[in-house]
Amino acid sequence: MKTLLKSEELIQFLGAIYLFSRLSFAWWWFPALILVPDLSMIGYAINPAVGAVFYNIVHHKGLGIVIGLLGLMTGNQELMLAGIILFAHSSMDRMLGYGLKYSDSFKHTSLESL
Numbered sequence: 001m002k003t004l005l006k007s008e009e010l011i012q013f014l015g016a017i018y019l020f021s022r023l024s025f026a027w028w029w030f031p032a033l034i035l036v037p038d039l040s041m042i043g044y045a046i047n048p049a050v051g052a053v054f055y056n057i058v059h060h061k062g063l064g065i066v067i068g069l070l071g072l073m074t075g076n077q078e079l080m081l082a083g084i085i086l087f088a089h090s091s092m093d094r095m096l097g098y099g100l101k102y103s104d105s106f107k108h109t110s111l112e113s114l
Contacts, residue, residue: 051101068082
């Protein structure tokens with residue numbers, strides 16, 4: 001099951017790369033921005049519960065989809081880019097085994113038992 005789920009995330013990540021390629025940004029923007037969502041870990045400086053909330057909001061794929069669709073509806077390529085990066089980053093994280101976080105510890109994730 002673990003391999004199947006990771007392959008699903010890989011396909012989603014590749015799909016995000018394809019969507020990025022349809023935008024009018026230079027190729028280097030993708031690798032330059034792909035780790036920016038990890039800035040949400042700053043909440044862990046307060047405590048694990050706050051950190052988990054910040055992290056989970058930013059790493060929820062639905063947020064990337066909503067922002068990307070908002071950009072598509074308004075014709076705003078910057079919003080489309082933000083949505084694609086958020087979605088791609090979340091897929092990449094899950095592909096690498098990093099899931100959404102529980103409030104007790106950064107290492108206690110939704111993918112722990114897989």
